[in-house]
Structure formats: structure tokens, C-alpha cells
Amino acid sequence: MSSETVGSEKRSRVRVPRGDRRRAEIAAVAEQVFLKHGFTETTMRLVAVEAxxxxxxxxxxxxxxxxxxxEVVGNRTLELRQRIDTDLESTGPLPTVLKAVGTNLYESMVMPEMSALARIIVAEVSRNPALGEAFYAMCPGRTLHKLTEYLKDAQARSTFIGDDPELAANMFIGxxxxxxxxxxxxxxxxDDVGTERMQGHVDEAVRIFLAVYHAKA
Incomplete structure (x- = not known):
């Protein structure tokens, strides 16, 4: 193997700083502790012991x-947020983009870990409103904002014919x-909202939305 090849392989390896790696390990353990014990019963000491x-x-x-x-919620939702960002940066046809966004939203809600974390937030939010606000800003609010901005752009291209992109985005998510x-x-x-029903559900939601908001060719 040439020295050039060896150098290329070394450069291709992304080293994660030890502190960042340990932080990620602790957060991964913490997710399991929160899911098992809930927010109130979880302590930093308990997380430390498990980690x-x-x-x-x-x-x-x-x-x-x-x-x-x-951070646990952020890690759990990171892939979803990245996928939706990619979907909404697409220049593809409106029906294709909406189907991709809808599929990602549906898949996220049927993930057991995602819904379990959401139940923890619902149970805790009256005592700790900041958790609900942080989750909303990170996930539902962010998705609504991104989809609204996408529909504004579609409106400028005359492929979306609604008067209120934010209302339309809310309707689609609903x-x-x-x-x-x-x-x-x-x-x-x-188990009747699992992924086996996803395609039909998403297709029908997109069809209903387009019947109202999509410019006819």
C-alpha cells in the first residue's frame, strides 16, 4: 500500500473528541433511564450509575x-429534522415533496421511543413548562415553520394557490x-397505526391537501 493511500485513509477517518464521545454515550444511556423511570424519578446520580x-x-x-x-430529545429527533430539511430543500414537484414530508412525520410518530418521550413531556409539562417549550421549538414548531416557508416559495412559483401558507402547513400536518x-x-x-398503514394514510392526506391547494396544470 502506497504512502499516499495510507494518508488518504487516515484523512478519511473522522475522529470524535473523547469528551464529545463520552457526552453522547451518557445521553444514550440517559434516554433509556428516562424511558424506564420517567422524568421525575430519573436523577443525575441514577444516570451516572447506569453510564x-x-x-x-x-x-x-x-x-x-x-x-x-x-439533549436526549434532540438526539432522538435529529435524523427526522435532517430528513425534513432535505425534503423541503427539494426542487421536485409539490406532491412528491409533501409525500416525503408526510412519510417522515408519520414514521416519527409510530416510533416507540418517540411517542414514549412525548408522553414523558406531556406528563411533566404542567410542572416544567420549559420542557414543553423546548420540545415544541425543536420539533413541531420547527417543522411548521419550515413547511410554511416552503409553501411560501411554492406560492411564489404559483404551484401552491392558498392565501395563508402557515394555515395550510398546519392543515397538512394535522x-x-x-x-x-x-x-x-x-x-x-x-398496533393499527403502524407502518403497514402508513402509505395509504399519507397518500390520502396528500390527495386531500392537493385538491384544495395545488394549482391545476
């Missing part, structure tokens, strides 16, 4: 239990997850 770290180390990476939980959210929050053992 094989000192309590001081956990506090050094995360200043509070709130910060740790928000069509996708309106029934899934209460089912996953309150009766998660039901």
Missing part, C-alpha cells in the same frame, strides 16, 4: 436534568398526524 460515570461528570457535560433530557398523536400518547399498545 458508569461519576455524578460530577454527568453534571459537567449537562448542567441540569432539564438540559440532559432536552392530516398526517392528527389521529396518530392521541393513539400513540394514550393507547400505545394499539
Amino acid at each position: 458508569g460515570a461519576s455524578t460530577e461528570t454527568v453534571y459537567r457535560h449537562f448542567g441540569s436534568k432539564d438540559d440532559l433530557f432536552i 392530516l398526517i398526524i392528527g389521529n396518530i398523536v392521541p393513539v400513540r400518547l394514550f393507547i400505545p399498545h394499539r
Whole structure:
């Protein structure tokens, strides 16, 4: 193997700083602790024990239990947010983009970990409104904003004919997850909203939306 090849291989390896790697490991353990014990019963000491770290180390990476939980939610939703960003940056036809966004939203809501974290937030939000605000800004609010901006651009291209892009974005999101959210929050053992029904659900939501808002060719 040539020295040039060896050098290329070394450059292709992305080294994660040890501190960042340990932070990610603790957050991954913390997710399981939160899912098992809920927010109130989870302590930084318990997370430290499960992660094989000192309590001081956990506090050094995360200043509070709130910060740790928000990071857990951020990690869990990161892939979804990235996929939706990619969907809404597409220059493809409106029906194709909406189908991709709808599929990603549906898939996220039927993920057991996602709905379990949402139930924790619902249970805690009356005592700790900041958790709800952080989650909304990170996920539902962000998705609404991104979709609204996309529809504004589509409006400028005359492919979206609604007068209120934000209202239309709200309506589309509601069509996708309106029934899934209460089912996953309150009766998660039901299996009739699984991925096997996803395609038909998303297709129908897109069809209804386009019937009102899509410019006819």
C-alpha cells in the first residue's frame, strides 16, 4: 500500500473528541433511564450509575436534568429534522415533496421511543413548562415553520394557490398526524397505526391537501 493511500485513509477517518464521545454515550444511556423511570424519578446520580460515570461528570457535560433530557430529545429527533430539511430543500414537484414530508412525520410518530418521550413531556409539562417549550421549538414548531416557508416559495412559483401558507402547513400536518398523536400518547399498545398503514394514510392526506391547494396544470 502506497504512502499516499495510507494518508488518504487516515484523512478519511473522522475522529470524535473523547469528551464529545463520552457526552453522547451518557445521553444514550440517559434516554433509556428516562424511558424506564420517567422524568421525575430519573436523577443525575441514577444516570451516572447506569453510564458508569461519576455524578460530577454527568453534571459537567449537562448542567441540569432539564438540559440532559432536552439533549436526549434532540438526539432522538435529529435524523427526522435532517430528513425534513432535505425534503423541503427539494426542487421536485409539490406532491412528491409533501409525500416525503408526510412519510417522515408519520414514521416519527409510530416510533416507540418517540411517542414514549412525548408522553414523558406531556406528563411533566404542567410542572416544567420549559420542557414543553423546548420540545415544541425543536420539533413541531420547527417543522411548521419550515413547511410554511416552503409553501411560501411554492406560492411564489404559483404551484401552491392558498392565501395563508402557515394555515395550510398546519392543515397538512394535522392530516398526517392528527389521529396518530392521541393513539400513540394514550393507547400505545394499539398496533393499527403502524407502518403497514402508513402509505395509504399519507397518500390520502396528500390527495386531500392537493385538491384544495395545488394549482391545476
